[in-house]
Amino acid sequence: MPDGIIRVGTDEWEIPVGYVPGMRVPGRFFLSEALAGLLEPGALQQLANVATLPGIVRYSLGMPDLHWGYGFPIGGVGAFSLDEGVISPGGVGFDINCGVRLFTTPLVRADIKKPRELIESLYRAVPTGVGAKSTAKIPKEALLSMMVKGARWAVETGYGTTRDLTRCEEGGAMNDADIRAVSEKARARGIPQGGTLGSGNHFLELQEVSEIYDEKAAAAFGVKMGQVCCMIHCGSRGLGHQVCTDHLKVLETATKRYNIALPDRQLACAPAGSPEGQAYYGAMAAAANYAWANRQMILHAARKEFVRMFGMDYESMPLVYDVAHNVAKIEEHTVEGRRARLLVHRKGATRSFGPGAPDLPGDLAAIGQPVIIPGSMGTSSYVLAGTATAMERTFGSTCHGSGRIMSRSQAKKKLTGKEVADALLARGIIVRAPNEAAIADEAPDVYKPSSEVVQVVHDAGLSTLVARLTPLGVIKG
Ligand code: 5GP
Ligand code: MN
Ligand code: MN
Numbered sequence: 001m002p003d004g005i006i007r008v009g010t011d012e013w014e015i016p017v018g019y020v021p022g023m024r025v026p027g028r029f030f031l032s033e034a035l036a037g038l039l040e041p042g043a044l045q046q047l048a049n050v051a052t053l054p055g056i057v058r059y060s061l062g063m064p065d066l067h068w069g070y071g072f073p074i075g076g077v078g079a080f081s082l083d084e085g086v087i088s089p090g091g092v093g094f095d096i097n098c099g100v101r102l103f104t105t106p107l108v109r110a111d112i113k114k115p116r117e118l119i120e121s122l123y124r125a126v127p128t129g130v131g132a133k134s135t136a137k138i139p140k141e142a143l144l145s146m147m148v149k150g151a152r153w154a155v156e157t158g159y160g161t162t163r164d165l166t167r168c169e170e171g172g173a174m175n176d177a178d179i180r181a182v183s184e185k186a187r188a189r190g191i192p193q194g195g196t197l198g199s200g201n202h203f204l205e206l207q208e209v210s211e212i213y214d215e216k217a218a219a220a221f222g223v224k225m226g227q228v229c230c231m232i233h234c235g236s237r238g239l240g241h242q243v244c245t246d247h248l249k250v251l252e253t254a255t256k257r258y259n260i261a262l263p264d265r266q267l268a269c270a271p272a273g274s275p276e277g278q279a280y281y282g283a284m285a286a287a288a289n290y291a292w293a294n295r296q297m298i299l300h301a302a303r304k305e306f307v308r309m310f311g312m313d314y315e316s317m318p319l320v321y322d323v324a325h326n327v328a329k330i331e332e333h334t335v336e337g338r339r340a341r342l343l344v345h346r347k348g349a350t351r352s353f354g355p356g357a358p359d360l361p362g363d364l365a366a367i368g369q370p371v372i373i374p375g376s377m378g379t380s381s382y383v384l385a386g387t388a389t390a391m392e393r394t395f396g397s398t399c400h401g402s403g404r405i406m407s408r409s410q411a412k413k414k415l416t417g418k419e420v421a422d423a424l425l426a427r428g429i430i431v432r433a434p435n436e437a438a439i440a441d442e443a444p445d446v447y448k449p450s451s452e453v454v455q456v457v458h459d460a461g462l463s464t465l466v467a468r469l470t471p472l473g474v475i476k477g
Contacts, residue, residue: 002041011064011456015048020263022052029062032456038405038448039066046073049263053078055085055272057335057342061394063349064456065403065448069093071266074348074404077397079333080272082341086260087277088269089251089284091345093326094244096284097291098202098235100372100400101168101322102383102469103299105306107228109208109472118309119206119430119473125301126204128477129434132196136297143191143290147179150289151322154296159195160303161315164296166361168322169351169369172292174329178282182239183246186283189238190290195297199434199477200408201442202234204302205374207381207469217385217466220367221320229469230317231381232298233374234477235326236291243287247280272343281328288327295322320383321370325350325400333395344395352386352398352463371463374401375450377431377442377474378424382454382465389461398463399454402447411446412437430473438476 001007006014008028013036015027027047031039043066050072051060057079066075071090078091112118127133138146145153151165151172165172197204209227212218223229236243254270254277255262262268270277303317328345335342353359353369360369369386379402390396406414415423417436420443424431433439458465 001036002044005044011460015044020045020048020052022261022263023048025051025056025059027051027062028059029066030064030456030460030462031066032064032452034452035064035448035456040068042068043073046071047076049267050076050078052263053086053088053267053269054260055081057081061397063399064453065348065399065401067403069347071264072345072347075399076347077349077394078345079342079395082272082330082343085272085343086269087272087281087328087343088267088345089244089248089280090266090268091347092284092328093347094241095235095326096240096243097288097324098326099291099295099322099324100231100233100374101295101299102229102231102320102372103317104222104320105228105230106312106316107310108226109228112228115473116430119432119475121305121309122204122302123432123475125305126298126475127196128475130199132198133192134194134196136195138191138194140191143187144179146194146290146293147182147286148177148289149173150292151296154293159297159300164299164319167319168292169324170359172296172322173289174285176282177286177289178279179286181279181283182243182286186239186242186246189242193237193239194294195301196237197234197298197475197477198237199438202477203377203474204298205231205377205474206472207231208472209467210380210470211468213465213467214385217367220364221370221383221466222318223320223383223467230302231372231374231469232295232302234295234298236287237294239290240287243283247283250276251280284328288324292322321372323350323372331396333391342395346397348400349397350400351396352390353396354386354388354391357386371398373399373454376402376444376447377471377476378427378429378444379450381450381469383467383469384454384458384463385466386463387461390463394462398457402450402453404446405448406446408441411443412440415443416440429471431476433476442476
C-alpha cells in the first residue's frame with residue numbers, strides 16, 4: 001500500500017485528509033491484502049481527489065473492484081449535500097445507467113441439449129456490437145416515452161410484464177428526467193439502438209446456479225440450485241454517452257463560473273442546485289430511463305427465444321432483479337443520527353439497500369435488495385443481498401463487478417481472441433461475439449478474481465452472499 005494510507009480494519013483502509021491538498025473528508029476503501037497487490041495507485045489518487053469536491057459527505061468511498069476511471073475511480077461512491085454539494089458526470093460515467101439484470105428459467109443444464117444452437121439463436125435475437133442497430137423500429141415519440149417512463153414504456157409496449165417493474169431498482173425509471181436537456185444528437189443516437197447490447201464489456205450470459213450460500217434469501221429471490229439463468233449487462237448506448245459528452249462541456253465552464261477549484265479537470269461539476277447541475281441531472285435521468293427500457297427490451301427478446309426453443313411459458317422466467325451501476329440519485333440516508341437527502345453518485349458501484357428499504361417489493365422487505373455482481377466470462381458471477389451495514393457505512397452501496405486489472409491494449413498483446421475462446425470452450429463455455437478481437441479484450445484474467453472481490457464485500461457486510469452462478473455460454477458485444 002502506498003505511504004500514508006492507514007489500515008482501519010481487516011479489509012478496510014483510509015486515505016487521511018491531506019493525502020492530496022484540499023481534501024474535505026477522508027477516503028475509505030475496502031480491499032483484501034491480495035486485492036491490494038492489484039491496485040493501481042492512480043485509483044487511490046482519484047479517490048482522494050473526489051474527497052476535495054464541495055459538499056461531499058463523510059467519505060469518498062472505494063469498493064474492492066476499485067480501478068482507474070474518468071475523473072472518479074470506477075468502484076467509487078460519493079454522496080453530496082443537496083445544498084452545498086455538487087453533481088459531476090465523472091461520478092456517473094459515460095455509460096449512464098450501465099447495469100445488470102438477471103432472470104431465471106425453469107431449465108437445468110441437462111435440459112439444454114444443443115447449447116450452441118441456443119447461444120446462436122440468442123445472438124441473432126439481440127443485436128450486438130459497436131454499431132448494433134435495433135430490429136424494433138422506434139418512432140421519435142417512443143424515444144421520448146423511453147426517456148420518461150423507462151422500463152414501464154417497454155412493458156406498456158409489450159416487452160415484458162408489470163411484475164418485471166417491481167424487480168427493478170427505482171421501478172425501472174427515475175422521476176426527474178428532463179428530456180429538454182437531451183440534445184438532438186443524443187436522441188438521434190438513441191433511436192436506432194433501443195434493444196441492442198452494444199460492445200466490449202457488455203454481455204448476455206447463460207449461467208447455472210452452482211452454489212447457494214443463503215437458502216432463505218435465495219428462496220425469496222427465486223433462485224434455485226442447478227437452475228439455468230440469464231444475465232444481461234448493458235447501458236444507455238450512444239444516447240447516454242452523448243448526454244455525458246454534451247454536459248461535460250457545459251459543466252467544465254460551470255466549474256469556472258462557480259469558482260470550484262479542482263485537482264483534475266475530469267472532475268468537472270456544478271452545484272447540485274445550479275441550472276447547469278440540474279440540466280445534467282435531468283438529462284442523466286432521461287438516459288438512465290432509456291437504459292432501463294433497453295435492458296427490458298433485451299430481456300423480452302431473450303425470453304422469446306427460450307419460449308420458441310423450449311416451448312415454456314413466458315411467465316416461467318421471472319426477473320430476479322435489475323441494478324444500475326453508473327448513476328447519481330437523490331436518496332435519504334442517516335448521517336450522524338439525522339436523516340438527510342443526499343445526491344449519491346455510484347460509478348461502477350451497486351446500490352445495496354438493506355431490509356426495510358422503501359423501494360423494495362413487499363416479499364423482499366425482510367431480506368434486502370438483490371445485488372447482482374458479474375464476474376467474467378470464465379469466472380463466477382454472484383447474487384448477494386443488500387444490508388443494514390451498507391446503509392450505515394457506504395450510503396447503501398457495494399461493488400459492481402470484479403473490476404479490470406489489465407487495459408484492453410495489454411490484453412490484446414497477451415492472447416488472441418481465438419485462443420481465449422478455445423480455452424473457454426475446453427471448459428464447456430461457449431463464447432459468441434461479432435469479432436474475435438472483442439473476445440481478447442475480455443479474457444477472464446483482465447479482471448480481478450470475482451470470488452475474492454465478493455468475499456471482501458461479504459466480510460465487510462456491505463452485501464451478503466446468496467448464490468454463485470457459473471457461465472455456460474456468453475454473447476459479448
Ligand atoms: P463494467 O460495467 O465496469 O465494464 O463491468 C462490470 C463488470 O462485469 C466487470 O467488472 C466484470 O467483473 C464483469 N464482466 C465483464 N465481462 C463479463 C462477462 O462476459 N461475463 C460476466 N459474467 N461478467 C463480466
Ligand atoms: Mn457496466
Ligand atoms: Mn457499460
